[in-house]
């Protein structure tokens with residue numbers, strides 16, 4: 001079935017919620033203007049698949065109510081924890097347990113996918129200026 005490409009990010013979820021079609025994850029990331037701005041590409045039940053590109057350092061935060069999955073598509077992500085760090089390379093994934101403080105870091109640009117329940121805020125419990133709008137589809 002033909003479906004026209006979305007011209008720009010929108011807060012209006014598509015009727016198909018990204019289902020019954022293939023999704024070009026890197027192509028979607030290529031449409032994002034800026035770093036640290038997750039965009040939703042699909043939903044499964046009450047979970048969202050988000051793509052994002054990041055570079056540099058983020059803020060320490062935690063998500064009290066949910067685990068958070070990172071799947072790296074390009075580059076090398078460092079997930080900092082208070083007691084160490086985990087390197088996640090392209091083709092690898094890592095899960096941050098709920099309630100565990102973490103800080104993503106990318107020495108060079110990283111393109112990745114996040115999987116988390118609808119409504120999760122990127123800065124978790126700390127909020128602030130790095131908080132990205134939620135439910136922006138691309």
Ligand code: NI
Pocket residue numbers: 061062063068102122124
């Ligand atoms: Ni987080």
